[in-house]
Amino acid sequence: MSRSNRLYFIDAVRAFAILMMLQGHFIDTLIDPIYRDPTNTVYSVWSYFRGITAPVFFTISGLVFMYLLLRSYTKGDDRPRVKKGLTRGLLLIGIGYSLRVNLLSWFSGNFNYRFLAVDVLQCIGLSLIILVFLYVILKKHSYILAIILAIIGTACFLTEPLYRGLSLSSMPLMISNYLSKENGSVFTILPWFGYTAYGAWLATVFFRHVHRPRFKIFTIATFFGVGMLLIYFSSWFLIKLYHVTDFELFEASANYNYLFTRFGNVLVLFALFYTFERFMKQSIITSIGQKTLSIYVIHFILIYGSYTGYGLSRYFRKSLTPTEAIIGAICFMVVVCLISFHYAKTNTFVYNIFRKCIDTIKK
DSSP states (O other): OOTTTOOHHHHHHHHHHHHHHHHHHHHHHHBOGGGOOTTSHHHHHHHHHHTTHHHHHHHHHHHHHHHHHHHHHHTTOOHHHHHHHHHHHHHHHHHHHHTTOBHHHHHTTOOOSGGGSOOHHHHHHHHHHHHHHHHHHHTTOHHHHHHHHHHHHHHHHHTHHHHTTOOOTTSOHHHHTTTOOTTSOSOOHHHHHHHHHHHHHHHHHHHHHTTSTTHHHHHHHHHHHHHHHHHHHHHHHHHHHHHHHOOHHHHHHHHTOOHHHHHHHHHHHHHHHHHTGGGTTTSHHHHHHTTHHHHHHHHHHHHHOTBTSOSHHHHHTTOBOHHHHHHHHHHHHHHHHHHHHHHOOSTHHHHHHHHHHHHHHHO
16 A cells, blocks of 8 residues: 555554464463353453454455555556465465474474464465455456455355364365364364455445545444444344244354354454554554564464474463463563564565575576
């Protein structure tokens, strides 16, 4: 996005999400299980807000990515952006797999296929590649593109009961891991692509209307209103649809309705950050939001011991008290952000390594 058209609240939302992810992974991995008490108000609030992190990342990824594609199309030169999008998608997939590799274990002859399990980076990477193909096919028909994106997002959420316990043991492991959690995948492309599709749909709305008078006020009110409706009434609405249509999928979706409610959380969060956007321009918050990939890679190595097997989880797994976990999480967030700022100035630090690898392979 150009400087004049940059949506600063997006960087602020990304910063909030990445910080929540840092403390969430730290506490979830290291706190003693005896302190996981759902009846405890503090733990319940922490757990609820932790659940917002992934939906925010997927939605923001779709929004930013499609917004940039649409802007490049209006300039008549979208080919570099399409190429960059495909490269970014492949980069995220490659990094996602690499972070689960334990080189020391491999060199000692202990090899397993757990590194093929799919996590958030692989899912976001594949989601961006899918968005590129949808864009290339429908870029001349932006309204149709918007409608299809909204339909895809809704379909991903509504049909979740159909593939919730999906087993694909007959398929190649690398493919089945994107659709099933039976082999250790943390995220699967369904239903999480639904958030990316909704984010891309929001991008079409921003792109067409962001320069209109009072767009910001209207958007904030809409985000907040629709978000609250999704949080508190989406299950009720699905049950009503079931009674009207007698279509059992509506009832099944309503009885385990975390997808629509989490999207409601995302919209409310967008509304809050968009409201206070003017206070966040050129702040450290937006700077953090622009370094999410570097921060993710650094935190994964420090906690889970990527490549070496030596991380915090090796020494402190499920052993900290709440006080130790909270103080440790704060220190961890500060340390990871400092490393990101001083040793990985921007996400291009990671991109350049990837591009050098590609150039080497080509040669």
